Amino acid sequence: MSYQQNNYYTSRRQQNWSRNQNTTRYVSAIKLGPVAHTVLIALMITVLGLIYLTQATRATGYDYESQRINSQIAELNEEKADLQIENARLTALETIKNSAVAREMTAPASTAFVE
């Protein structure tokens, strides 16, 4: 009878896994009943709701800020338009013609071109 030896290859990685494997199983001493579970879930939902509300309120806060800035822009644009109109009125030909400086001006007797 002949003896036959079988060699099985085991990778080093597999060996390492085995090395770190827990050999003891720990079981928590705290037991949660169905009521505790329900309360926890309710609390989680409440926290999520509060987070949502905080974000929504923050967005609304930005709306008010945006509205305030828009009003400010509109007001400044209005002010700018008023100033532009005033500028246009002050530089209108009729205003210039009636100005004290224009009234002192005289028409040239003749004009000539420089070569």
Add this chain to the structure above:
Amino acid sequence: MNLELQKGSRSRILAAVILIIVAIFVARLFYLQVIRHDYYVELAASEQQSRFTIPASRGLIYAKSGENTVPLAMNQTVYTVFADPQTVTEKEEITTALRDIAGGNIRKDFEKLLDVPDSRYQILATKLTRVQADKLKEKNFSGIGFQENSQRVYPEGNLAGQVLGFVNAEGVGSYGIEGYLNEDLEGQDGLLQAVTDVGNVPLTIGNNNVRIPKQDGKNVVLTIDRNVQSKVEEALKAAADRTGATNVSGVVIDPKTGKVLAMANLPSYSPGEYFKVSNVGVFNNNVISGPYEPGSTIKAFTMAAGIDTNAIRASDRFNNTDSIRVQDRVISNATKGITGNITFETAMQWSLNTGFVTIAQRLGDGEQITREARETMYEYFAERFRLGQPTGIELSSEAAGSIVAPSQPTGNEVRYSNMSFGQGMEATMLQVAAGFGALVNGGSFYKPTIIDGFITENGFEQIEEADPVEKGLVKPSTSNEIRRVLTEARRAGFPGVDRSGYNIGGKTGTSQVIVDGEYSSTQTTASYIGYGGADTPEYVIMVQVSGKDKVFQGARDALPIFTDISNWMIDYLKIQPKG
């Protein structure tokens, strides 16, 4: 003990009742949430959401001032002050504040409006400026509100009133460029649809918010030069004072581009105060909407047709007897005594009708204005120089005028003999000026335009100068010859009126006016059309003087207006003299 529900037991009945109630709830909820879904969604949206219009700003209108642009039409925010008489408490304080701050903007007897019973809205003052409104707002009166409105303002006052038109109380542009470009100028309002809070402040929460941005109107830059326009208006005013004319009009165009540099009429109005005008006829721009018989100014076109078709030369002669018979009519000259064998050039200088009827005859067989002659005249007048048809200028209410074709029963020899000196046909001043521009610029017709470009976010964007609509209306040699004839006619007829060293030429016109179906002998319209420049024409000016039951003459009443504007234009355009 048997816990199972027994048939007919109270528990079983209760279960059945609960089941029925639940079923009713389910059915009702199904009805509300599924069947009436759209209705309630809409109802909720209408309560939670608001729609805001984002008003577009009306585009501004600018004129040129040399190389710069200056605003002619702008927008200003003004305020209407209103009261809710039922909530007003400080009547005396409000009355005093309005008198002190609003001044002339308050409504007559506005104090009484504060006591109108059963009213919740009374307008106390209108068109307050922002500063005035801010001062009133500071007082914080209860029952007083402010409403913002946009108002069109015209900082140059009356300048170019009929070119601009106006914006009416409904915000719609009427007449002029305001009317013609109303859609482009008014832009498109934007829309904001959003959930709002109690203060009607739009919030970003919600899934159905809509924001369509506004599109402001286009800012238009006109070809009108403010300084030329002002000079023309000044010259027209002086002419009206000098001649006693009730209607005076003028137009200046650049013959090299067709751009209108000035266009004015008297009487005029201020576009910002259009509501003060009692005669709506003043809104019409006579230069483009008042076709008339241009009279002898058309003689330049008749001579051009004759020279261009080789029917005549300016130096050719004809026998002038101060009258000429055409069928059963006798046509006479206004100026008598230049009789004998004279040239057509002399006929132009003295504006002799007989000479131009002769040219019309020579376009045919030399004896009569044949159908062939009439066809040629029609081709030159209507098809080449585009008289009697709208020019397509970007202003509202442009009129066509009329040139009767030879194919029509009234397009006969008598009519065409009259047309040779500008009667029996109707054209607007702008049509005549545009045609004349082509006649003196070498034969290229440019469509008259009043839009130079647009002001965008990138600044002024000028419209590329258009190519002529048609080249070769007349041969360059014809154009040169007409310029020479008109210049010589002006020098000989009116020596010393022009600055020396320039080519200034033109033609007078004195046309009879049809009153009650017949040519009146007590009412005439005076015109003058001419050009100026050194070697090439730089400007074309046409003026017209008229008035009810008044006789005006082209040389006496219209020519001085041209001369005044022309001499000023030479300085303004800095045109160097010849040589």
